[in-house]
Amino acid sequence: MSKHTSEADVAFIQALAELLNKNELTELSVKREYGEDDSLEVRVVKQSNVVTVAAAAPAPVAYAAAPAAAAPAAAAPAAAPEDPAQHPGAVTSPMVGTCYLAAEPGATPFVTLGATVAEGQTVLIIEAMKTMNHIPAPKAGVVKRILVEDGTPVEYGAPLMIIE
Numbered sequence: 001m002s003k004h005t006s007e008a009d010v011a012f013i014q015a016l017a018e019l020l021n022k023n024e025l026t027e028l029s030v031k032r033e034y035g036e037d038d039s040l041e042v043r044v045v046k047q048s049n050v051v052t053v054a055a056a057a058p059a060p061v062a063y064a065a066a067p068a069a070a071a072p073a074a075a076a077p078a079a080a081p082e083d084p085a086q087h088p089g090a091v092t093s094p095m096v097g098t099c100y101l102a103a104e105p106g107a108t109p110f111v112t113l114g115a116t117v118a119e120g121q122t123v124l125i126i127e128a129m130k131t132m133n134h135i136p137a138p139k140a141g142v143v144k145r146i147l148v149e150d151g152t153p154v155e156y157g158a159p160l161m162i163i164e
Contacts (some may be wrong), residue, residue, distance in 0.1 A: 015106050026163045027043070027045045030042050030043075085158070090160075091159070091160045093154045093155065096154065097126040097129075098127045098128075098153055099124055099149075100124060100125045100132075100149070100151065108148055110141065112146075115142070116142050117137040117141060121136060121137045122159070124148075142158070143159060
């Protein structure tokens, strides 16, 4: 059991938020070690004059007061950036793997920004377990955003591109 209190953690997080504002920083990440399997990891990010705080404790320790105290600062829906995965034209990854924008290195990409695509047209490939899986466009439209780079790993459900 640790010797620190959750009130001390709340004060620590508030001090980090003040430090962020005072020094005109946009992000601050700190890990505080209390002992073996007992730590507090805090990431404070400033977006458009709103400070949001995320705190995580890897070990099951009583930190309930720290995230609850930070919740009001994080609950600013007007300042939250748009989540591309929630966009109606989002093409999301159906699997975990490596994303490729072209059939082979140096080849022309399947699609580019502003390209018009037909429903079912291959827009990229995800390699999973040495198998190349062609990812089709779920609908016809124009490629508005490409959210991944060639050769990057992707997770299941990760947004890959926006087609409108």
